[in-house]
Amino acid sequence: MKQPNTVYRKNSSLIIAFLTLVTATLIVGLVVAYKLTARNVEVDFTVKKITLQINPLSAPIMTCIEIKYSR
Known part of the structure; x- marks a missing residue:
């Protein structure tokens, strides 16, 4: 038989x-x-800027925390 x-x-x-x-x-x-x-980066930047304006003494603490978690 032949193949079709x-x-x-x-x-x-x-x-x-x-x-x-x-x-x-x-x-x-x-x-x-x-x-x-x-948009997410803008919001994060704005939130951190507002946080620093409200409580400027928290800047060194936030830096230490961010350095600790970024490693």
């Missing part, structure tokens, strides 16, 4: 559409992650 002749056909438009969708999703994810990270 199956021909694989590439659908270039589907491949291009898929790669475009994946690339767009990656770019949107990177932009969102960048904005969220920047």
